């Protein structure tokens with residue numbers, strides 16, 4: 001009997017996910033007899049789907065919006081880092097059917113910056129993170145674990161920034177987007193974790209000219225690839241890293257766990273995904 005290892009990405013909606021293209025490319029490249037499919041799972045169908053995983057239909061998969069937090073309660077074990085972040089985006093079925101959850105957004109964020117702005121964390125005194133939603137969580141933990149001495153968390157709703165800073169714990173200063181000017185001057189890194197940048201939206205009154213000339217600006221939005229924030233930063237001569245690399249790098253640990261090969265994020269893979277944006 002041929003045993004095809006099957007993996008998935010579940011979300012709701014899910015049809016625009018680029019993950020099948022990424023994992024499909026790696027499966028082909030490594031000649032692995034496996035599959036990776038996008039499956040639309042509504043929130044009320046999540047427990048039943050996880051049971052299918054437990055029963056052995058799949059080796060594991062990715063979990064995306066809106067399930068990253070809910071899936072927690074359905075895992076049999078959760079990686080400590082995922083617990084700190086408060087979300088799991090990758091599931092692995094153990095041989096005994098138990099489901100282990102972990103979070104690869106953390107490594108995706110770091111892998112992207114390490115590849116595209118090597119040495120970015122050296123001597124970094126302050127990072128400014130915009131947004132305090134689900135996507136900010138892994139990034140805050142990643143910056144904290146890198147030893148960034150001051151991490152300023154600014155959100156449209158300042159109370160949410162304060163609550164997240166308290167929950168995660170670290171060298172955080174929380175505030176509103178309107179406090180940006182107070183912190184920009186010393187910020188060596190500016191990260192957008194909000195959805196602003198999609199659909200032609202842009203930050204109002206965010207003067208990138210206040211950042212040091214050596215600052216690095218990065219965005220987790222990758223549609224469009226060059227968000228208005230990144231375009232403005234480039235126009236000022238600042239270094240930028242776009243969000244596509246985070247998507248590519250967060251896929252690596254899951255693939256390695258399910259299929260036993262650690263894949264590479266190559267420029268050819270990036271170009272292939274970029275062509276679909």
Ligand code: ATR
Nearest residue numbers: 131132133134135136155156157160193194195196
């Ligand atoms: P995700 O899980 O993708 O991070 P989310 O949890 O809904 O999504 O968080 C979205 C983030 O984008 C939040 O920080 C949100 O700010 P609020 O907490 O004030 O809602 C931010 N955001 C979304 N639209 C925004 C807008 N038009 N202006 C400013 N911030 C916005």
